[in-house]
């Protein structure tokens with residue numbers, strides 16, 4: 001299903017100092033509907049409106065999305081006086097975790113405002129009439145209440161216990177990442193910008209994203225491509241604040257934990273092994289580092305590569321094709337991958353939707369950034385038809401998961417998932 005116009009003009013120009021859109025934070029420029037975001041440390045892309053859109057399903061969602069974007073790129077007349085990655089035509093993308101139903105989306109916005117290397121620009125796509133209206137004030141969502149999602153906390157603990165039992169008894173799997181969901185209802189209509197701003201304020205080093213109602217702040221970079229350079233930041237292995245433990249003690253605990261090191265090694269290897277065939281050169285940091293966030297600390301491995309001429313030039317290394325090759329890494333799937341994904345479906349019994357799938361953007365020159373959609377929520381309704389005269393509140397579905405290995409403790413995995421739900425919970429509740 002696609003809305004694919006015949007010819008579109010993409011015009012990019014620099015925002016000059018003095019333009020009121022030059023000195024406000026990118027997220028403050030968003031209107032109140034159809035918001036798109038990929039912002040880290042105040043830098044990145046925001047967009048809105050829809051000049052073209054692809055909804056795609058199933059196991060071949062990546063190749064269909066790749067083919068659609070290539071085809072789209074022939075339909076743009078590009079007038080770009082800036083020439084940085086992210087200028088000219090851009091699509092924001094969010095792809096499903098699983099092959100079934102695999103519901104995924106690419107959106108080409110009508111307006112993009114971007115910042116990179118100290119340069120702020122605006123791109124309009126289409127007839128150019130969609131310059132931004134002055135943003136409406138952000139509305140807080142009122143009271144927030146929570147209820148079980150498709151997999152309750154009790155159900156999650158049981159799923160983890162079952163996975164551990166199978167791993168110990170049959171050796172069927174080395175690692176599996178199990179997740180569960182939580183529903184949040186708000187008393188007032190939901191303004192995506194409220195979530196985005198709160199997430200960005202508390203997690204500035206994460207990528208604050210919004211694509212078609214999937215909103216979050218992920219610390220994990222699945223794959224970035226800039227020209228011939230590719231980069232990934234693999235995370236797996238987690239500790240969370242405990243009373244009486246300093247951050248240094250937590251970091252040491254993490255670095256010396258055999259369980260966390262093994263969870264991490266599966267994830268880093270899975271990414272590197274699948275990226276290597278595209279590269280003439282690939283560097284994987286020897287030892288994981290500790291990435292410290294407010295809610296958790298993770299083991300982190302940097303992976304950097306240079307694409308081989310052969311894969312870069314024949315299109316094999318298009319970003320979406322490489323994303324298809326590396327997804328799902330063992331940070332969100334498991335090892336071996338196919339068995340883990342099958343058992344995830346069986347034990348979770350829920351549709352992850354686009355949670356734990358690739359989310360990000362790509363431009364017409366092959367550059368782009370994809371994270372793994374973590375620490376996020378899917379907006380199910382911005383406002384519900386309601387009682388009385390006013391509009392009712394919104395509904396969102398939050399997700400969090402943990403890597404399980406044979407010596408995992410189900411109670412601790414429940415605690416870890418709770419720590420991973422905190423960013424979105426606190427953003428909804430307005431904690432800054």
Ligand SMILES: C=C(O[C@@H]1C=C(C(=O)O)C=C[C@H]1O)C(=O)O
Pocket residue numbers: 177179220235236237238263298331332374375399400401402403404420
């Ligand atoms: C699955 C999630 O996070 C992933 C799992 C991790 C782990 O098991 O230690 C750590 C970071 C992420 O790769 C999540 O946040 O939902």
